[in-house]
Amino acid sequence: MNEKKVLEIKNLVKNYGTKGFHTTVLKGIDLEIRRNEFIAVMGPSGSGKTTLLNLLSTIDKPTQGLILLDGQDITRIPNKELSKLRRDKIGFIFQDYNLLDTMTLQDNIALPLSLNGVSGRACIAKAKELGEMFGLKGHLDKYPYQLSGGQKQRGAACRALITDPEIIFADEPTGALDSRSSKDLLECLKMVNDSGRATILMVTHDAFSASYAKDVYILNDGQISCRLSKGADRKEFYDRITDMQASMGGDFS
Amino acid sequence: MSMMKLALQNFKSSFKSYLAIMISLAFTILVFLNFQNLIYSDIFEGLGGKNKEYIDILIQVISFVLGCFMFFFLWYATNVFLTKRKKEIGIYVFMGLTNQKIGRMYMIETTMIGISSVVLGIGFGLLTTWLFQMILLAISDITVDISFRVSLTPVLVTIAVYLVMYLIFVIKGYVNIVRSSVLEMVSAARHNEYVRQNTFFLMIKTVLGLCVLFSGYYLAIKEGGQEVMGNVFAAVVLVVIGVYLLFGGFIPALFQWFARKKEFLYQKERNLWINNVIFRMKKNYRTYAMTCVLMLCSVTALATGFAMKVRYEGMVHFRNTYTYQILSSQAGLDEKVQSLIEKDNSISYAAEAAILNLDPSLFDTRFQYSSYSVLSWSQIKTLAKETGMEFELEEPGDDEIIQVSRLHLLSLLTDRSNEKVCINGKTYRQTVETNTPYLGYLQEQISFYMVNDAEYEKLKPLGTELYTYNYRIEDIYNFAASRDELDTIVSDADDNYTAKVVIDPNSSEIEWIKVLYTVCIFMFMVFILASGSILFMKLYNDAFEEKERYQILKKLGIAGKTLKKSLSHELLTAYALPFLVMMLSAYFSVHALEKMMYTSLLVIYLGSVGVIFVFFLICYLLSVSVYAKNAGVEK
Numbered sequence: 101m102n103e104k105k106v107l108e109i110k111n112l113v114k115n116y117g118t119k120g121f122h123t124t125v126l127k128g129i130d131l132e133i134r135r136n137e138f139i140a141v142m143g144p145s146g147s148g149k150t151t152l153l154n155l156l157s158t159i160d161k162p163t164q165g166l167i168l169l170d171g172q173d174i175t176r177i178p179n180k181e182l183s184k185l186r187r188d189k190i191g192f193i194f195q196d197y198n199l200l201d202t203m204t205l206q207d208n209i210a211l212p213l214s215l216n217g218v219s220g221r222a223c224i225a226k227a228k229e230l231g232e233m234f235g236l237k238g239h240l241d242k243y244p245y246q247l248s249g250g251q252k253q254r255g256a257a258c259r260a261l262i263t264d265p266e267i268i269f270a271d272e273p274t275g276a277l278d279s280r281s282s283k284d285l286l287e288c289l290k291m292v293n294d295s296g297r298a299t300i301l302m303v304t305h306d307a308f309s310a311s312y313a314k315d316v317y318i319l320n321d322g323q324i325s326c327r328l329s330k331g332a333d334r335k336e337f338y339d340r341i342t343d344m345q346a347s348m349g350g351d352f353s
Numbered sequence: 354m355s356m357m358k359l360a361l362q363n364f365k366s367s368f369k370s371y372l373a374i375m376i377s378l379a380f381t382i383l384v385f386l387n388f389q390n391l392i393y394s395d396i397f398e399g400l401g402g403k404n405k406e407y408i409d410i411l412i413q414v415i416s417f418v419l420g421c422f423m424f425f426f427l428w429y430a431t432n433v434f435l436t437k438r439k440k441e442i443g444i445y446v447f448m449g450l451t452n453q454k455i456g457r458m459y460m461i462e463t464t465m466i467g468i469s470s471v472v473l474g475i476g477f478g479l480l481t482t483w484l485f486q487m488i489l490l491a492i493s494d495i496t497v498d499i500s501f502r503v504s505l506t507p508v509l510v511t512i513a514v515y516l517v518m519y520l521i522f523v524i525k526g527y528v529n530i531v532r533s534s535v536l537e538m539v540s541a542a543r544h545n546e547y548v549r550q551n552t553f554f555l556m557i558k559t560v561l562g563l564c565v566l567f568s569g570y571y572l573a574i575k576e577g578g579q580e581v582m583g584n585v586f587a588a589v590v591l592v593v594i595g596v597y598l599l600f601g602g603f604i605p606a607l608f609q610w611f612a613r614k615k616e617f618l619y620q621k622e623r624n625l626w627i628n629n630v631i632f633r634m635k636k637n638y639r640t641y642a643m644t645c646v647l648m649l650c651s652v653t654a655l656a657t658g659f660a661m662k663v664r665y666e667g668m669v670h671f672r673n674t675y676t677y678q679i680l681s682s683q684a685g686l687d688e689k690v691q692s693l694i695e696k697d698n699s700i701s702y703a704a705e706a707a708i709l710n711l712d713p714s715l716f717d718t719r720f721q722y723s724s725y726s727v728l729s730w731s732q733i734k735t736l737a738k739e740t741g742m743e744f745e746l747e748e749p750g751d752d753e754i755i756q757v758s759r760l761h762l763l764s765l766l767t768d769r770s771n772e773k774v775c776i777n778g779k780t781y782r783q784t785v786e787t788n789t790p791y792l793g794y795l796q797e798q799i800s801f802y803m804v805n806d807a808e809y810e811k812l813k814p815l816g817t818e819l820y821t822y823n824y825r826i827e828d829i830y831n832f833a834a835s836r837d838e839l840d841t842i843v844s845d846a847d848d849n850y851t852a853k854v855v856i857d858p859n860s861s862e863i864e865w866i867k868v869l870y871t872v873c874i875f876m877f878m879v880f881i882l883a884s885g886s887i888l889f890m891k892l893y894n895d896a897f898e899e900k901e902r903y904q905i906l907k908k909l910g911i912a913g914k915t916l917k918k919s920l921s922h923e924l925l926t927a928y929a930l931p932f933l934v935m936m937l938s939a940y941f942s943v944h945a946l947e948k949m950m951y952t953s954l955l956v957i958y959l960g961s962v963g964v965i966f967v968f969f970l971i972c973y974l975l976s977v978s979v980y981a982k983n984a985g986v987e988k
Contacts, residue, residue: 183913
């Protein structure tokens with residue numbers, strides 16, 4: 101655990117609503133993510149998962165608290181630098197892929213890098229390398245409508261990885277996939293994490309997906325209620341997560 | 354009732370997004386009404402002669418062109434309503450409405466749009482008729498008293514024409530809705546498949562398009578005799594087809610080729626906008642081609658008008674070379690005539706020359722004229738010297754001849770080399786054709802051929818020699834003063850035939866050309882405005898479809914500034930491509946006109962292209978900011 105801290109959250113609070121009608125969604129969250137960790141945040145509906153991710157990805161501003169990304173407090177930097185920070189330090193994977201249907205998969209993957217002004221040759225090399233790693237070699241010239249959901253999501257993962265971000269936020273990445281495609285995607289994510297190429301924060305309600313992470317945080321009613329760490333075996337970890345879910349009750353979806 | 358209510362609500366809520374189209378429709382109605390009003394008004398009555406007749410024909414033609422334009426514009430506009438509405442209509446299907454009912458709702462809604470634009474168009478049209486007539490007359494430089502009077506007929510004609518066309522398209526839309534399936538309706542706005550077009554077909558289109566376009570260009574500027582008319586017509590058709598194929602083939606092929614060159618593609622925003630251009634091209638290429646053709650028409654119209662005006666001025670100048678021309682069988686009248694004129698006027702220059710009048714049956718030329726005369730080279734040279742006209746003609750050889758002709762408003766013969774003229778069995782080769790007004794107005798009435806002095810002497814026995822005495826006075830507007838004195842020498846006797854020509858500089862015989870010129874300028878502006886607004890509207894609508902994509906890009910953390918840069922490249926392509934193709938095509942069409950009208954039109958070409966450039970630049974800048982707002986890139 102001597103790796104550099106990538107993300108540090110201190111006493112994060114988020115209120116919604118106007119005066120007199122406050123709803124506190126996040127009630128003081130503390131979290132630390134170090135380089136090369138793979139964390140899953142789980143929780144039932146309304147526990148604040150999406151809010152947390154919105155705050156982390158700078159789409160929303162917290163009511164109180166600090167979010168330090170690579171040592172920088174992202175809640176207090178001006179908008180102009182914010183977009184630069186999002187561009188350079190964060191990679192996103194969404195539930196609904198969000199690939200652009202106007203361009204080929206390879207163009208989609210290369211887009212963030214080419215927008216950063218990296219040379220064409222480097223973009224091609226990296227897009228191809230990642231595509232191959234994610235088993236998309238034969239599909240790079242296809243358009244999103246020609247691909248299956250799993251292929252699209254793996255493509256989206258490549259796009260998130262291409263800029264070598266400090267951290268990847270994955271929002272229910274398997275939410276729209278069948279179990280086979282989910283497994284392929286998670287294996288891929290695990291592989292890039294294992295090879296030391298990515299730090300991942302995944303939000304999910306699915307125990308199976310969560311079992312691919314190294315650590316699982318359970319978010320409940322705006323607070324982190326417990327943390328589970330993977331042992332040697334993924335299956336055993338999966339059982340522990342489902343047991344935990346069962347003991348907490350509530351609606352995990 | 355509830356159907357009516359729903360349609361009304363739809364109309365209200367979409368009023369803002371339809372406003373641009375409604376204003377454009379109203380504008381076409383306004384223009385159409387103004388021209389119709391000209392036909393039924395009596396402002397050109399005062400010009401007299403053939404003028405009113407020609408102007409009426411001219412306005413009828415323009416009305417027809419405007420009518421065609423209106424037709425296509427309506428087609429386009431109603432299509433926009435249909436596709437935009439179809440997406441929402443899908444929702445009503447799920448609510449349990451039948452296709453017929455939805456179709457009826459669509460009809461009510463579009464009828465409201467149609468009627469609003471009629472009201473707008475007729476209203477503003479009536480307000481502007483007076484202004485329009487004033488401007489028309491002012492630019493035409495015609496003085497006629499006009500009274501502000503609007504008759505009902507043009508208003509009714511305009512409304513009828515518009516409503517009939519509109520009805521056709523509304524019914525077409527209705528049928529389209531009734532016949533469509535639920536699935537199709539829901540996904541009407543989601544046809545994002547086939548981003549890339551089949552390269553093979555594109556290549557065929559490209560090759561075909563380039564061949565057609567360049568053969569059109571070639572035909573337009575090819576010199577020729579009587580076949581020029583056919584060539585010009587073929588060129589127009591070929592260029593229009595070529596432009597369509599170019600936008601449907603060559604340009605998408607080019608961009609797809611860019612997209613395949615990944616090293617080229619992955620340069621900053623290029624990846625984004627080139628892919629977007631390819632995606633849009635499939636849907637928009639007709640629009641681009643249409644605006645291109647429209648602009649081409651407008652530049653050609655302007656150049657025609659300008660050339661006509663230049664020719665007109667040339668003709669007036671030509672005619673006014675001499676104020677008085679005496680044609681007589683008697684030699685040596687010079688001093689007598691001069692003294693008659695000098696009683697009331699002072700002479701600015703004078704010259705005399707003999708002409709040899711030959712019977713037309715002796716001539717064999719390509720065209721049969723009613724009277725022919727032969728001139729001698731040295732006499733005309735002297736005449737030119739006395740009047741100060743240029744004379745750079747080489748003395749023709751024994752078998753050579755020079756045609757001394759009039760100025761034509763327009764000539765379809767662009768190739769006049771190797772013309773042969775046969776006089777009394779001897780064939781001469783025509784070396785040059787000059788239209789310097791050596792013999793002024795007479796040149797418009799008689800076809801003159803110039804030969805060398807020896808040939809002239811040889812031909813002399815074949816015809817009768819007449820003498821021309823030509824005078825220009827200082828104050829050409831005082832031409833009437835000497836008329837009665839000159840009448841004293843006019844005679845019709847067999848042994849003494851003397852005739853006179855008096856030129857009135859105020860003659861309004863061909864005033865209609867001035868109106869033509871103004872109308873051409875006007876058409877230019879209308880077409881330019883139309884093509885700019887068509888592109889603007891197209892992009893305005895496209896922006897809403899792009900919203901989702903830009904939302905994704907924003908989610909990925911891409912800065913608004915970068916997105917704006919990308920979209921401004923994309924829009925630049927949309928404006929620049931039709932502009933560039935127009936610029937190239939217009940060069941050829943203007944060049945063809947130059948040849949037919951014997952007028953240099955380079956300035957007009959550059960000027961009109963410049964005007965379009967500025968107008969498009971404004972449209973482009975407006976588009977970028979509106980697009981950014983509509984697509985959600987900027988708040």
